[in-house]
Amino acid sequence: SFASPQHHTDTALAITGVHKRFDKVTVLKHIDLQVRQGEMLCLLGPSGCGKTTLLRIIAGLEAQTSGRIVQNERDISWLPPVKRDYGIVFQSYALFPNLTIAENVAYGLVNRKKPRAEIAARVAELLKLVGLPTSGEKYPAQLSGGQQQRVALARALATSPRLLLLDEPLSALDALERIRLRGEIRRLQQKLGVTTIMVTHDQEEALSMADRIVVMNHGVIEQVGTPNDIYERPATPFVADFVGKVNVLPAVALGQGRFRAGRLELHCSGERGDYAPGQAVRLYLRPEDRAVGHEREGQPNRVSGEVRKVEFLGSSCLAEMQIDELDGQALQLCFSLNQLHDLGIQAGARIDLALRSERIRVFP
Ligand code: ATP
Numbered sequence: 201s202f203a204s205p206q207h208h209t210d211t212a213l214a215i216t217g218v219h220k221r222f223d224k225v226t227v228l229k230h231i232d233l234q235v236r237q238g239e240m241l242c243l244l245g246p247s248g249c250g251k252t253t254l255l256r257i258i259a260g261l262e263a264q265t266s267g268r269i270v271q272n273e274r275d276i277s278w279l280p281p282v283k284r285d286y287g288i289v290f291q292s293y294a295l296f297p298n299l300t301i302a303e304n305v306a307y308g309l310v311n312r313k314k315p316r317a318e319i320a321a322r323v324a325e326l327l328k329l330v331g332l333p334t335s336g337e338k339y340p341a342q343l344s345g346g347q348q349q350r351v352a353l354a355r356a357l358a359t360s361p362r363l364l365l366l367d368e369p370l371s372a373l374d375a376l377e378r379i380r381l382r383g384e385i386r387r388l389q390q391k392l393g394v395t396t397i398m399v400t401h402d403q404e405e406a407l408s409m410a411d412r413i414v415v416m417n418h419g420v421i422e423q424v425g426t427p428n429d430i431y432e433r434p435a436t437p438f439v440a441d442f443v444g445k446v447n448v449l450p451a452v453a454l455g456q457g458r459f460r461a462g463r464l465e466l467h468c469s470g471e472r473g474d475y476a477p478g479q480a481v482r483l484y485l486r487p488e489d490r491a492v493g494h495e496r497e498g499q500p501n502r503v504s505g506e507v508r509k510v511e512f513l514g515s516s517c518l519a520e521m522q523i524d525e526l527d528g529q530a531l532q533l534c535f536s537l538n539q540l541h542d543l544g545i546q547a548g549a550r551i552d553l554a555l556r557s558e559r560i561r562v563f564p
Contacts, residue, residue: 212237212395218267227253229419238393242406245416251399255367260284286363287356291372293348295340301351302336308359326354346377366398403443415439437563440484447531449483462526467500470558482563487534489559499554507549
């Protein structure tokens, strides 16, 4: 084997220096990525960032311009799709319309010339696994989108591949089905322990389903981390912006973790990076990183402001507040419904709060 020193045995897939050009356009720039055995990895990024192309290269449906892919110690870089070991589910269910559900699920097993009885037993097991035990004789058109996607999942898992590839599998479904299937896919993936790579542009989907998220932008990886890492410790302004809501404040460094924004001197205790006094920076603050009421006592970064408008989000609300000390710059801040009532948050109300010093992130 060509195992390199950083190639651990818990690595299911090692992607090294994968580069992709279409004519003159570079779509992937020397991607390095290690996928761990049994994990659910989400490739997350805006349209056109190259995530689908990376998935298709892993599947052998697209050829990389250069770079290597090793799956469980086997170099698959230049193998055709049929010689690779994976199951795949696409956004558009892609079932064979003229085959029954059972025949669709059996497809890969028939190709492998498995005995008929073994196929029948396996198909029944898979349909049960995806919650469609009695649909085997139906045709795809007789099923809902969500049910068809469950069949596609069963078909992808039929040959017990060591890798499951999911290309935006939920984006064609309505909101309720999408959330239901998120949970089902995750449960199934964990139960089977199958290494899974899912492409999505939906941050909520990635945050709720992934063990680790790979945030991509313009053909490069911006950050790899757990959902919590990505949300709480974004490595770059792009990640902070793309995942979750964020307020951005232009500021000037004063040294020793202090920054001036408008007329406010802010302490940012969570930031280790030291900025030279006078350097221009941007402070990133999530809507929930504020303290109100008794939580505010003893906190630095106290501000006051007027609520301009309130947007209801269900169990919480997002208030736009004009902050006096920031020369009127508006911040989007979120509050629970209890806080909304207790503090009388409504358009025109004045509120005192503190910006949480340990939660503010600083970028040049
Ligand atoms: P989306 O969610 O919109 O599919 P993505 O992040 O998955 O976005 P890709 O589909 O990987 O992005 O596409 C990345 C870039 O490569 C895009 O600019 C796209 O136009 C280009 N591209 C993809 N396939 C081809 C192709 N076959 N020929 C030329 N350019 C391509």
